[in-house]
Amino acid sequence: VVSSSKPREEAGMYWGYKVRYASNITSVMTECPYEGGYDHLIRTSEHGQIINSSDFTIPTFRHLLIAFGGLAGLEESIEEDHNLKAKNVREVFDI
Numbered sequence: 001v002v003s004s005s006k007p008r009e010e011a012g013m014y015w016g017y018k019v020r021y022a023s024n025i026t027s028v029m030t031e032c033p034y035e036g037g038y039d040h041l042i043r044t045s046e047h048g049q050i051i052n053s054s055d056f057t058i059p060t061f062r063h064l065l066i067a068f069g070g071l072a073g074l075e076e077s078i079e080e081d082h083n084l085k086a087k088n089v090r091e092v093f094d095i
Contacts, residue, residue, distance in 0.1 A: 004016065004018070018033075020033075024077065024080070024081040024083065024084075025067075025074075025077050025078055025081045025084055025092060026081050026083040026084050028065065028067065032063075032065075034062075034063040036063075037063070038063045038064065038065040039059075039061035039062055039063050039064060040058065040059060040061050040064050040065070040094050040095070041065045041067070041092070041093040041094050041095075042058075042064065042065065042066045042067070042093060042094065042095045043066075043067050043069065043074050043089055043092075043093040043095070044066060044067070044068055044069065045068070045069030045073040045074050045075070045089075046069065046073065047069065047073035047074075047075055051095075056095075058095075067093065074089050074092075074093075075089055078092060
């Protein structure tokens with residue numbers, strides 16, 4: 001078993017992704033483990049718009065956040081987050 005950070009630290013290799021729990025959308029941003037936060041925020045939900053892969057490009061980034069909507073979608077998470085000023089997913093996420 002190898003630590004998930006060992007390939008990155010010793011060989012500079014990408015080694016997958018990290019998953020963390022956040023109690024609401026605000027804490028996703030405020031509890032970001034990276035100095036300076038995330039470079040890009042992407043949402044995915046069954047309630048989202050369909051984007052063709054040929055039309056989809058991700059700019060260069062160091063820290064990318066991909067948020068997966070639950071059964072009620074990210075819309076419900078945003079509506080129920082009383083600390084969040086934005087009430088529309090397009091106002092919170094880049095893509």
